[in-house]
Amino acid sequence: MSVATILMVVSIVVGTGALFWGYSLADLDTPARWLLAAGAAWLFAQWQRLHWAASLALLVFVGAAGYGLWIGLPASLMTLAAVGALLGWDLAGLSYRMRFASPSDDVRIIERLHMARVAVVSALGLVIAGLASVVRIKLSFELAVVLVLLAGIGLTQVVSWLQRRGE
């Protein structure tokens, strides 16, 4: 079993565990059990090499984390669940791409570089998310809408700039 596969399993387990724990804390045992089952189903789907399952699972996990935040579950656990799911989805994609490698290809280099990149990205994401959860500013709804729209436009601009840079 490759390192990517092991880490993918760990990520899915961490994501599922965080959701289960979060929902259990609020005595929502039934949804918690369903989420546990969803995590198990995701692992089973990965074992069966069902490539599409990772995207569906990510949607479910992010949805569950979002709903958890909305009903007031701990932000740290929900963020951890979302990041775990994101990592699981990313590593599932890597495993899928690895199938294109021929037996003579040295895939360990790709795996190692991917791990390094994804670790930095996840850590950065978690740190910024952590900071965002600590820093709380009271804004009016109108200002929030303007800021969100500005953020959306800004993000789109950054993406298109990066795309142009790529070309």
Add this chain to the structure above:
Amino acid sequence: MSRFNFLSLILYILIAAMLFTLRGELLILAIPFAVYLLAGFWFAPREVKLDVTRHLSAERATPDSSVDVTVTVTNLGAALEEVQFEDGVPPQLKVLDGSPRSLVTLPKGGTHTLTYTVSGPRGGYAFEALKVKVNDHLAVAGSEVQIKVMNQLFIFPPLTRLRHIPIRPRRTRVYAGSIPARAGGTGAEFFGVRSYQPGDSPRAINWRASARHTDLYSNEFQQERVSDVGIVLDGRLRTNAFGRGHSLFEYSVTAAAALADAFLAQGNRVGLLLYANYLGWTLPAYGKVQRERILQALARAKTGDSQVFSALEHIPTRLFPPESQIVVVSPLTEDDVAPLVQLRGLGYQMMVVSPDPISFEMSYLPAKDPSVQMAARVVRMERGLLLRRLQHSGVQILSWDVAQPFDQVVARQMHRPPGWLRTGR
């Protein structure tokens, strides 16, 4: 949906949910996704500048022999984090060893070599493009390009070497060859006696005839020249295809290849007509280049069904020089007699090489079944009658039980041409 679109969708759903629910916490969930997307774009491949060469260990091969394919890719642009290569292997070819796919990291100026071995059935195969998918390590941003690198692989039918095939068309060409030309001159076979002409070799004088007359007489020998030979390969589905997916066409192709090779080796001008759902015509010519052309045409030959060419009556006679030799390679059906006799009537010297469909079918049918045996007897009689009718019309017949090697059948049945052919009727 691409990974980028999928992540963007999640990101925007989270932002929309935040606005809808007025819960700023939801933005926290969006942050890792935004970071992931931005990192992907930051490291996206800048330019894809690759130099690709493909080398085949052989461009001509025989069925099921292995051919090594080596694809070398050199990165002339910036470093590429993750590159997927997939060489376009024609679907009929089987990869025996190695893989036509690869996943690598390609540094600036780096080279990657893809090696695999293929084999396959008879055919003409084109290796056209190498599919390259380039992306960053997170596979967020990437591009897919097809780099055209053309290579061709011909898998020729197995070539059986035949010895001399006796043909005697009415008209020959001017160049010296091995076919009796029905004209006096220099040669090996006695042709006739004529009056002595100054310059005749004393050895040519027929002393016996001269003794009976006052003048001298010389022996004349039959000139031997090359001829035009048109090979018609019957590719009609209805004559070649049998039950359970069996086909006689491969045998017909093998016979056509062997005949073309033998006729060209004798110095003749040979053309090939594939008569299937279209007419595939290889113009007549001489020599090794023509042999290559015919083998290439035979490599690509396929059976086909067409309403227009369902009977042999549409063989275009304009393609064959008048009174030349036509060799039809066909399992034959009842309807084929009339067009073949008609061609003979037009002055063509006809030869039919017919892979025996009955023996072929019997080879995989339950031979002990009385009904099969009875059916085989009936169709065998019908075929015998059909061949006899053709023979009576002056068509030279070679019936080939495909269980036996073609060269042996040719050697046995054609070691001596029939009397009517020797006398030049």
